[in-house]
Amino acid sequence: MKNPRAKIIPATPRVGDVVEVKTLITHVMETGSRRDGSGRLVPRHIIAKFSAEFDGRVFFSADFNPGISANPYLSFKMRITGPGMLNLTWIEDGGQKAVLKVPVKVA
Amino acid sequence: MRQKFSALILNRRSFVVSSSKAALLLGFVNPTGGALAGEDAQESSQFLKSYRELVGSLQPVRDLITLTLPDFFDNGHAVPFTISVDSPMTESSFISTIHMVSTANPVAKVASFYLTPACGEATISGRFRLAKSQDVYVLAERNDGSLYVASQFVQVAIGGCS
Numbered sequence: 001m002k003n004p005r006a007k008i009i010p011a012t013p014r015v016g017d018v019v020e021v022k023t024l025i026t027h028v029m030e031t032g033s034r035r036d037g038s039g040r041l042v043p044r045h046i047i048a049k050f051s052a053e054f055d056g057r058v059f060f061s062a063d064f065n066p067g068i069s070a071n072p073y074l075s076f077k078m079r080i081t082g083p084g085m086l087n088l089t090w091i092e093d094g095g096q097k098a099v100l101k102v103p104v105k106v107a
Numbered sequence: 108m109r110q111k112f113s114a115l116i117l118n119r120r121s122f123v124v125s126s127s128k129a130a131l132l133l134g135f136v137n138p139t140g141g142a143l144a145g146e147d148a149q150e151s152s153q154f155l156k157s158y159r160e161l162v163g164s165l166q167p168v169r170d171l172i173t174l175t176l177p178d179f180f181d182n183g184h185a186v187p188f189t190i191s192v193d194s195p196m197t198e199s200s201f202i203s204t205i206h207m208v209s210t211a212n213p214v215a216k217v218a219s220f221y222l223t224p225a226c227g228e229a230t231i232s233g234r235f236r237l238a239k240s241q242d243v244y245v246l247a248e249r250n251d252g253s254l255y256v257a258s259q260f261v262q263v264a265i266g267g268c269s
Contacts (some may be wrong), residue, residue: 006151009121018228031213031214031247033214033238051241051266054225057225059222059223059225059226060220060221060222060223060226061220061221062218062219062220062221063218063219064218065161065214065216065217066212066213066236067209067212067214067216067217067218067235067236068212068217068218068234068235068236069185069186069233069234069235069267070185071167071233072233072234073232074232074233074234075231075232075233076220076226076227076230076231076232077226077227077228077229077230078225079196079225079226079227080225080226081225088179092251100133102133102256
């Protein structure tokens with residue numbers, strides 16, 4: 001799990017606008033049903049949870065299963081209430097986290 | 108030679124279209140119609156179990172959801188999807204949960220999304236895996252407890268999940 005990325009579109013919205021938040025992270029998303037060269041099952045290793053928090057409040061979250069592709073891309077919407085900090089968190093099966101802070105600017 | 112070849116393609120194409128239509132019909136009839144049990148059906152037993160769990164005693168309505176999926180996609184490892192549910196996303200009326208369920212993947216549930224009015228719009232995009240050609244179901248729950256459903260058959264050339 002590395003290189004979390006995010007983009008707010010448009011970059012400088014007005015208060016009241018609904019923007020798109022595009023997120024991407026590098027992760028193998030190993031399904032647990034795939035076999036390696038010697039026929040053994042490769043253990044499951046996925047990002048199981050994602051959440052988006054603005055000013056201390058989680059407003060969007062997701063549970064992922066092995067059906068989500070490697071290097072998960074996820075896009076969702078957010079209503080702009082003012083400038084602040086958007087905290088994005090990806091959590092693996094074992095509890096390991098990747099956190100990305102995205103400043104929200106307002107025109 | 109060329110004529111023979113094109114005739115072959117035509118045959119294959121008409122076969123593919125008719126079989127996918129039949130599958131679509133099956134998928135439509137099964138989960139909503141009550142004729143659930145059939146082991147010969149295209150849906151995995153895990154899908155039927157997950158679907159029943161998510162729906163509970165409610166009757167999902169085919170409304171509000173716009174499911175954007177390719178009818179045919181080369182690579183089952185990363186199929187793009189967009190789910191958009193028609194909702195004002197206000198405190199009094201908003202979509203709270205969206206579930207995505209596959210009918211023939213090794214793990215039926217693909218993802219669940221939890222929304223709040225602060226989202227502004229109930230629209231989500233991403234990429235998911237399809238082990239083989241199959242129906243994909245989306246269930247959306249509104250804050251008042253009403254349930255909506257949409258489904259589409261997606262044909263993949265190369266299966267993912269392998």
